[in-house]
Amino acid sequence: DHIHEVLEKWTQIDDEIWAKVIVLERNRRVAKAYARAPVLTINGSDDGFDGFR
Numbered sequence: 001d002h003i004h005e006v007l008e009k010w011t012q013i014d015d016e017i018w019a020k021v022i023v024l025e026r027n028r029r030v031a032k033a034y035a036r037a038p039v040l041t042i043n044g045s046d047d048g049f050d051g052f053r
Helices: 002-008
Strands: 019-025 028-035
Touching: none
Parallel strands: none
Antiparallel strands: 019 028
16 A cells, blocks of 8 residues: 555655655554655664654
């Protein structure tokens, strides 16, 4: 389902977007974000994401 959603919006996605990150918990999507940087570090910390940085 998630890949189908991305493919439907492919032509509308900004060229600066490098990735779409989908966070799942127990097979349920709880968050999604678009990464504009080519490097994304996921380190297991408790730091949050405010949706702007």
